[in-house]
Amino acid sequence: MVKIMNGSIQVKDLNVWFDQNHALKGVTFSIPKNEITAIIGPSGCGKSTFIRCVNRMNDIVPKCRVEGQIIVNGKNIYDPDVDVVEIRRRTGMVFQKPNPFPKSIFENIAYAPRIHRREEPSAKQKGEMVVKKYTKKELENLVEASIKRAALWDEVKDRMNKSAYDLSGGQQQRLCIARTLAVNPEILLLDEPCSALDPIATAKIEDLLVDLKKDYTVVIVTHNMQQAARVADKTAFFYLGELIEFDKTETIFERPKEKLTEQYITGRMG
Amino acid sequence: MTSRILFNQEMDKLNEEVAQMASLAREAVEKAVRCIVNKDPVLKAEVERLDREIYHMEQIIEKRCLELIALHTPVAGDLRTVSTCLKIITDLNRIGRYASDIVEVYEVVASDNGFHRPVNIPHMASLVVAMVTDAIDSFIRRDDRAARQLFDRDDEVDCLYDLNFRAILTYMIEDPRKITVGTHIILIARYLERIADHSCNIGERVVYMVTGERMNPKDRKKSTSRTCVNSSTSLKQDDLDSMQRSDHDLAEK
Amino acid sequence: MNRRNKERAFFLLFRGCAWVVALALMIIVGYIVVLGIGTISWEFLTQFPKKGFTEGGIFPAIVGTLYLVGLVMIIAVPIGVFTAIYVSEYKSNNWFGNLLRVVVNNLAGVPSIVYGLLGLGLLVFFVGWGFSLLASAFTLAFVVLPLVITASREAIQAVPSSLREASLALGTTKWQTIRHHVLPYSLPGILTGVILSISRAAGETAPILMTGVVFLKFTLPQNVWDTFQAMPYLLYSLSTQTPYDKTQDFQWGTALVLLVMVVAMNMSAIIIRNRYREKYKW
Numbered sequence: 001m002v003k004i005m006n007g008s009i010q011v012k013d014l015n016v017w018f019d020q021n022h023a024l025k026g027v028t029f030s031i032p033k034n035e036i037t038a039i040i041g042p043s044g045c046g047k048s049t050f051i052r053c054v055n056r057m058n059d060i061v062p063k064c065r066v067e068g069q070i071i072v073n074g075k076n077i078y079d080p081d082v083d084v085v086e087i088r089r090r091t092g093m094v095f096q097k098p099n100p101f102p103k104s105i106f107e108n109i110a111y112a113p114r115i116h117r118r119e120e121p122s123a124k125q126k127g128e129m130v131v132k133k134y135t136k137k138e139l140e141n142l143v144e145a146s147i148k149r150a151a152l153w154d155e156v157k158d159r160m161n162k163s164a165y166d167l168s169g170g171q172q173q174r175l176c177i178a179r180t181l182a183v184n185p186e187i188l189l190l191d192e193p194c195s196a197l198d199p200i201a202t203a204k205i206e207d208l209l210v211d212l213k214k215d216y217t218v219v220i221v222t223h224n225m226q227q228a229a230r231v232a233d234k235t236a237f238f239y240l241g242e243l244i245e246f247d248k249t250e251t252i253f254e255r256p257k258e259k260l261t262e263q264y265i266t267g268r269m270g
Numbered sequence: 271m272t273s274r275i276l277f278n279q280e281m282d283k284l285n286e287e288v289a290q291m292a293s294l295a296r297e298a299v300e301k302a303v304r305c306i307v308n309k310d311p312v313l314k315a316e317v318e319r320l321d322r323e324i325y326h327m328e329q330i331i332e333k334r335c336l337e338l339i340a341l342h343t344p345v346a347g348d349l350r351t352v353s354t355c356l357k358i359i360t361d362l363n364r365i366g367r368y369a370s371d372i373v374e375v376y377e378v379v380a381s382d383n384g385f386h387r388p389v390n391i392p393h394m395a396s397l398v399v400a401m402v403t404d405a406i407d408s409f410i411r412r413d414d415r416a417a418r419q420l421f422d423r424d425d426e427v428d429c430l431y432d433l434n435f436r437a438i439l440t441y442m443i444e445d446p447r448k449i450t451v452g453t454h455i456i457l458i459a460r461y462l463e464r465i466a467d468h469s470c471n472i473g474e475r476v477v478y479m480v481t482g483e484r485m486n487p488k489d490r491k492k493s494t495s496r497t498c499v500n501s502s503t504s505l506k507q508d509d510l511d512s513m514q515r516s517d518h519d520l521a522e523k
Numbered sequence: 524m525n526r527r528n529k530e531r532a533f534f535l536l537f538r539g540c541a542w543v544v545a546l547a548l549m550i551i552v553g554y555i556v557v558l559g560i561g562t563i564s565w566e567f568l569t570q571f572p573k574k575g576f577t578e579g580g581i582f583p584a585i586v587g588t589l590y591l592v593g594l595v596m597i598i599a600v601p602i603g604v605f606t607a608i609y610v611s612e613y614k615s616n617n618w619f620g621n622l623l624r625v626v627v628n629n630l631a632g633v634p635s636i637v638y639g640l641l642g643l644g645l646l647v648f649f650v651g652w653g654f655s656l657l658a659s660a661f662t663l664a665f666v667v668l669p670l671v672i673t674a675s676r677e678a679i680q681a682v683p684s685s686l687r688e689a690s691l692a693l694g695t696t697k698w699q700t701i702r703h704h705v706l707p708y709s710l711p712g713i714l715t716g717v718i719l720s721i722s723r724a725a726g727e728t729a730p731i732l733m734t735g736v737v738f739l740k741f742t743l744p745q746n747v748w749d750t751f752q753a754m755p756y757l758l759y760s761l762s763t764q765t766p767y768d769k770t771q772d773f774q775w776g777t778a779l780v781l782l783v784m785v786v787a788m789n790m791s792a793i794i795i796r797n798r799y800r801e802k803y804k805w
Contacts, residue, residue: 089694099685112693253345255482267274
């Protein structure tokens with residue numbers, strides 16, 4: 001699997017409206033690459049809205065208007081000449097409730113790479129022949145590598161052709177992570193990935209994230225502050241659509257600068 | 271408006287208990303000083319009892335702090351408060367211990383007539399008692415400015431200790447019969463100086479608790495003993511007189 | 524009456540109704556089977572009718588019905604499914620989408636004879652196809668289209684949006700998502716719509732009456748522009764235009780064959796649907 005080149009994200013004055021509701025107000029900060037950045041805040045503060053802007057998933061929501069810039073690798077992803085589908089490949093997303101396809105484990109992982117291979121432009125000008133199809137062996141290797149990277153191989157290597165729905169919640173979520181890794185993204189976005197899981201499964205996924213940050217930029221939305229404290233290098237606190245504070249995790253949890261931040265993390269908000 | 275009722279109750283109890291332990295420590299120091307200066311034997315048993323109670327409270331409070339951390343995972347301001355409490359109970363316990371050490375030598379000191387020249391233990395003691403009181407107050411009131419002021423006063427106490435040390439040493443050389451009592455008084459002065467140091471520790475922790483700032487060690491010890499000797503020569507005549515008077519009383523008894 | 528008795532009374536009422544329905548169905552089917560089974564023979568199924576429908580078979584009507592149903596499916600299923608996809612998946616909050624929704628919901632209620640008239644005026648005369656298999660097939664397609672669209676739309680909308688989002692988040696286009704995920708998973712529901720339309724198409728008489736079916740012909744339809752025979756119409760014609768005592772065998776036999784054919788088509792569609800359900804259960 002190819003190592004990523006870049007992956008830092010600069011957010012500049014991001015504003016989002018859902019109809020008349022101003023969901024995100026002037027958010028500006030920089031997410032460093034090869035680090036885990038956690039986004040915390042009470043319900044409805046805009047953290048999920050924000051993360052869905054980074055891979056433009058908000059485009060499919062009707063009546064959603066986005067202004068401002070999100071610059072990944074020097075290019076604003078909201079520029080009109082940008083290929084949304086390519087953005088989404090480079091920015092993988094794992095959702096709150098594990099959502100594997102109702103197919104076999106193998107097919108779950110193989111689905112997207114197969115399509116992307118087919119879509120690759122042929123490199124005729126280079127004089128090379130780009131093969132539009134994976135051989136069986138290539139695909140198997142890719143699937144195996146993805147599942148190994150997601151720390152799931154030992155548990156599923158004997159049942160690659162069984163339905164993904166036979167796995168436990170934690171395993172399904174790791175399968176979703178493997179599925180995302182298979183398309184070789186630069187950035188991993190996780191929207192409350194452990195909220196539906198038990199503590200043991202949660203711990204496994206947190207260990208996995210700490211391992212993954214070597215190769216990817218990880219952004220995780222979580223309502224569990226202890227999780228943010230455990231795994232994140234930097235933490236951003238959102239409240240009512242605004243970014244209140246963004247700093248190293250140790251600082252946020254030991255000596256937050258904003259009173260609102262202190263109120264929220266000590267549980268004295270509402 | 272606040273949630274986490276259980277947690278807030280526990281934090282309130284913690285504050286109460288630390289304040290209580292602190293006032294016991296202050297009482298112990300005050301009574302120890304009075305015991306020695308006023309030669310009051312009743313206070314000795316009092317101080318020893320207080321020391322035991324202080325020790326017992328340290329254990330209770332430490333347990334409460336650890337429970338708070340394990341069960342409620344405090345963060346930010348709450349975390350700093352809990353860690354501060356954990357640390358200052360050590361200082362308060364030591365203060366209690368020193369108070370008890372001071373009254374331990376009561377018999378030896380009381381039976382003696384003192385020195386024919388002034389030794390200003392009472393003055394030093396009153397400074398130290400004031401420092402302990404102010405350190406505890408700054409914790410209760412969460413006043414980091416008051417806490418910072420303790421460090422200068424600590425320098426003064428250190429100065430006085432140096433003065434007394436040299437003076438008593440001289441007296442002991444002049445009159446070898448005074449060596450035993452002199453040594454004990456030096457120790458008493460030492461204990462007082464250590465109590466002042468621990469009060470400073472408390473002040474340092476209070477600054478951290480309120481602001482999150484960790485103090486530079488250089489800020490604590492500003493003056494050296496050399497400067498102190500200089501300041502001793504600038505002692506005002508009134509101070510000298512008052513010191514002489516109080517020691518004269520000591521010598522008379 | 525206390526609670527438990529009331530409970531029991533209602534339960535018996537519901538069960539009684541169910542029994543009435545089951546009984547009615549059994550009587551109808553039983554009647555047809557009993558009266559028709561005697562007529563069924565290899566000859567009946569493969570020969571043209573002879574001697575005024577007293578000998579031979581109903582082969583042309585069987586073939587005609589099969590052709591008709593096949594053509595109707597070819598026309599209605601793609602149009603219906605793609606319309607359902609458009610309405611469910613793509614932005615349809617505009618005037619066109621809303622219009623489409625209203626039209627589909629109301630089309631189902633139009634009497635089938637009105638469709639027949641429509642077919643006659645529009646396809647047979649105006650467009651100029653004349654009385655033909657094609658005209659009948661198209662007319663019938665309009666009859667079953669609302670069924671297909673509604674069932675497909677429900678099935679497509681039943682696919683959880685989390686699966687769509689998962690696919691989109693992997694960097695695939697909307698069409699790829701539909702093709703590889705939405706459609707396969709909604710196949711059982713779509714097939715339900717297909718099943719219903721098959722039964723409808725095979726059994727409707729009025730629309731084909733006015734657009735291309737004939738009572739008696741000695742050849743099979745040569746191409747789509749040809750007229751054809753069909754079992755429902757055959758049954759109707761036999762019972763109204765021929766003496767009952769002479770042709771009753773044929774009538775009951777036709778009814779039985781029609782019934783069996785529809786049931787067989789339904790069964791195969793159900794089997795296919797169940798297979799897909801197993802494959803993609805979530």
